Amino acid sequence: MTMTTLRTWAVIGLMTASLPVTALAQSGARTPYRQTPAVLAQLTDVPIPLDAPGLGADRTEFTSQAEMEAHLRGLKARVPGLYLGSLGQTSGGRDLPWLVFTAEGVQDLAAVRRLNRPIVWLMGQQHGNEPSGGEAMLALASALADGELAPLLDRITVVIVPRMNPDGAEAFTRRTGLDYDLNRDHLLATLPESRGVQAAMVLLPPDVVVDAHEYGASSPLQRFGRLNAADQTILDATHPGVPAGVTRLARTTFLPAMEARLHGSGLSSSVYLSGMPATGPLVTGGTSPGISRNYYGLTGAVSFLLESRNGGGREAYQRRVASHYLAAAGLLEAAAADGPRLRRTVATARRAMARSRAPLAVAYEPPVLPAVLPLMDSETGAPSAEAIELRDSRQLRVTETRRRPRGYLLAPEAGTAIAALEIKGIHVCAAAPQTAATEAFHVTRTEPITRQTREASTLTEALQVRLEARNVAVGADWIWVPMNQAGASVIAASLEPDSVGSHIHVGLVPVAEDGIAPVYRVVQRTPRTTGPC
Incomplete structure (x- = not known):
């Protein structure tokens, strides 16, 4: 039985993968461009003391591993x-x-x-x-x-x-x-x-x-x-x-x-x-x-x-x-x-995530807004600015939601996800053998999983996800991951297949030949566990 309509989701952080993008963060390739003396004259040292090994006079190399470790040992010797x-x-x-x-x-x-x-x-x-x-x-x-x-x-x-x-x-x-x-x-x-x-x-x-x-x-x-x-x-x-x-x-x-x-x-x-x-x-x-x-x-x-x-x-x-x-x-x-306000804000947010019953956002898009890009002349270093349009992820608009589950039942095939959640301090429980009413993820890929899938942030990969009502036979080695904990947002991001870079999306948790993932949403009755959970 189909519980939601079929949806094709472009698995990207922002809806921009069709654009010919050059990343601004440094890539492995060294750029051939070198700044002119006039540009470098604008980029003077900042007159503040900075104690770090790579800033010594006449340095030509960056700090090595050995130099970093020696610097840290020196700090420890100075301040036991x-x-x-x-x-x-x-x-x-x-x-x-x-x-x-x-x-x-x-x-x-x-x-x-x-x-x-x-x-x-x-x-x-x-x-x-x-x-x-x-x-x-x-x-x-x-x-x-x-x-x-x-x-x-x-x-x-x-x-x-x-x-x-x-x-x-x-x-x-x-x-x-x-x-x-x-x-x-x-x-x-x-x-x-x-x-x-x-x-x-x-x-x-x-x-x-x-x-x-x-x-x-x-x-x-x-x-x-x-x-x-x-x-x-x-x-x-x-x-x-x-x-x-x-x-x-x-x-x-x-x-x-x-x-x-x-x-x-x-x-x-x-x-x-x-x-x-x-x-x-x-x-x-x-x-x-x-x-x-x-x-x-x-x-x-x-x-x-x-x-x-x-x-x-x-x-x-x-x-x-x-x-x-x-x-x-x-x-x-x-x-x-204002440390107390910071602590209160973070603690309140974590309690609210544990108690939330709000739907999960599964599709969202940023607005396009006017902005100004600060630039400088590539020869002289003279400052300038360019009026631009900016696809601004700071103001996301949610376009589709999905009912928040009570938690997720994970079969043994989802072991990599279980291990990751445990390392993060997420509370997981051993499920008792039973028949549980769940929503199963039916996943269809239209493109193969590649290395780029693993590192998706602006990658387009068509992924079709359908929820199906399914009674599943829970074995003794299954795991229950409840959502009533501070890590709820991390849990959902990790386990929903159409979350960018989730364990199912990147293929670390395999999908069976019939398209069913070994991760099941529970939205009604909490399953029994073998101990307190």
Whole structure:
């Protein structure tokens, strides 16, 4: 029996995949363009102290893994109360260090959580060829250890993962040692880097998350004949499952604080753009839940992407690092200024997600709005601006919804999804053998699953999903995932097949020959479990 009409959903973050898009974030290929001396003369160093190994005088190379680890050990020697640990190792055998900063020098992570202060996570260099974010994390670590930012630790706890992708940094490539884009794996949690971070976040749940990247200065050359001008581009979480109260706080408190810090040092800022189409509207960052900015927003945290302006190589490197440092410092100051309000907002959002009975948004689109793109002359560096139309994911319009289930029954074939949910701290239960009334997903693909499917953010892939009423025989090895928990938005994004980058969408959870996925929605009676749930 068909419970909803057949729907064909273009699986994209924004409805832009038909456009010839050039990504603004740095790709694995090195751009042949180099900025002129006149342009570089406009990109002077920022007169602030930054303690990081890659900023030494006469440096020609970026910070190595060994230099990063030595810098962190030096901080630990200077400030013994700094927590320095490991999130595990990459596929290439490199360590993933992380730091926890508290005023008291607490070393027990459970005790850190009991401080009841806002917990801010700062992460750098998810893409190995975008080094300034990682360098800024090392400078921020120095400033928090015994520098200008240390006084903030009376009011906030700060966690830093300076280099999320050590294998990519070593090879100076975007992708990890397993040849995947780490910034598409936060929902799937299949890579050692994302799994390490998410396991640690169960111990220290974030109230705020910052993810530092770089974008390409030369992207507008072909269309506008000029360069991007903004020193720093910023975007909060843009997915309809992000709590509205968290979004308001991000945009009314944290974004102004970051911009004020940047502008006070003479740096410019703008909204992050994920693509530069040859014609038509430009596009803000996508809505895919596997992107860290969106994923951590779905957990109820205030979540931001920062992207500094990269013209190539080490050009204007100190300025790039400084832009990340200043934006993050402004955010930390804002978190410290009103920590109780931040904590209340995040806690309220998580309770509301656990109690929500609202439908799930399964189709949505951004409006096209007028905007201004800051540019600079590619020869002289003279500033200019271009009036544009912007497909703005910050103001999504939901066009279709689906009834929210009580939870999901997962057959053993959905093991990868179960493992990912457990790593995230999602509560799952063993289902008792029974016959359960469910809604089954009938999935039809019109294109094969490819590597690009795994990393979808603006990928068009026709996927047909139909809900069918079905009584299923639940075995002893089935799992029940209830939706009455704070991770409800993450659960739905992970298990609904037409959620971009979900376990079914990318093929990690296989669909049977009859088109039925081993994930079943329960909308009426909660199934029996073998213990309390």
